[in-house]
Amino acid sequence: MKTLIIDDEKRSRHLLSNLIAEHCPSIEEVYEASDLKLGVDVIKTEHPDIVFLDIEMPNQSGLDILEYFPEKVDFKIIFVTAYNQYAIEAFKLSAIDYLLKPVDITELKEAITKAKETIEAHNLSGQLNKLRNSFRQLSMDKIALEIPKGILFASHSDIIYFEANGMYTNVQLAEGKQKIICKPLKHFVVQLSDNAMFFKCHRSYFINLKYVEELVRDDGDYLLMSNQKRIPISKSKHNQFLEIVKETFM
Structure with a gap:
């Protein structure tokens, strides 16, 4: 000194x-x-x-x-x-x-x-x-995911969807990995509420619209994701989803 x-x-x-x-x-x-x-x-x-x-x-x-x-x-x-x-x-x-x-x-x-x-x-x-x-600054593009052995920082754009798993959440990443996170699905819905790319299509799923490949009207409507995962879309969210599609792509 x-x-x-x-x-x-x-x-x-x-x-x-x-x-x-x-x-x-x-x-x-x-x-x-x-x-x-x-x-x-x-x-x-x-x-x-x-x-x-x-x-x-x-x-x-x-x-x-x-x-x-x-x-x-x-x-x-x-x-x-x-x-x-x-x-x-x-x-x-x-x-x-x-x-x-x-x-x-x-x-x-x-x-x-x-x-x-x-x-x-x-x-x-x-x-x-x-x-x-x-x-x-990091949080503008990334999200902190509390995994059992630490914290995983994942880019918003690398997340395909969040899936409810009781008091936990399964997070599917674009690279093919799936992580179990020590937070309920609601936590991520609130945290990413300002991110227009994420959409809660079902009580158990919170998806990244970037990875939606197809809306399938067969045996109950579902969304086909880029990893070929079939994700149900609830009736209450169906019209909202179509409105978003029309506003964005049509």
């Missing part, structure tokens, strides 16, 4: 820098700045993870740091000062911690540990959000 010390007192900067070097191995780089403006320049160029910030400085108070970052603060602030009356103001700015001069080694370690944990939690949250976005 990188850190920056902003303090107008050179001796205070060097003392804190030495304490960090001796007792805080997680800090790999330490930068220094003698006032807030110079410190802001370092933040923008070096992007430190933690900023140790003196509050009482001649030109500008450390409490004014947020004026330079109105939109986003992507570093953790630990205020360091000899005057504890600033504590309440400091924490109103969401400081990670507050250290009084002279800095106590134990309190310094605890403050850095707290900052590190917050940074790691933030990074994990960011990684999870990226993963969520990736899965959202």
Whole structure:
């Protein structure tokens, strides 16, 4: 991790820098700045993870740091000062911690540990959000099927039909494989309700219209799928199916 010390007192900067070097191995780089403006320049160029910030400085108070970052603060602030009356103001700015001069080694370690944990939690949250976005993109074309030994990600276009099997569902894939999924048929009907290619033709079947080869009017109407599977079409769905055919192909 990188850190920056902003303090107008050179001796205070060097003392804190030495304490960090001796007792805080997680800090790999330490930068220094003698006032807030110079410190802001370092933040923008070096992007430190933690900023140790003196509050009482001649030109500008450390409490004014947020004026330079109105939109986003992507570093953790630990205020360091000899005057504890600033504590309440400091924490109103969401400081990670507050250290009084002279800095106590134990309190310094605890403050850095707290900052590190917050940074790691933030990074994990960011990684999870990226993963969520990736899965959202994936879900636009694929569906997650919970098989007994894991999860199978199948493209919508590779599914020929879903078949009810009690509290489970048989999924027939275009490549000839059939999977037993640990979800009832209703789950997939709801999940794919916005996908116009899927049609519930019968209480036990939810089909991909892409794979319908023929509507057969013989011994009760049924749909002949591309894998030669005969799937019944209920009377209540018959007219709806014909309407879809007319709208699409005629």
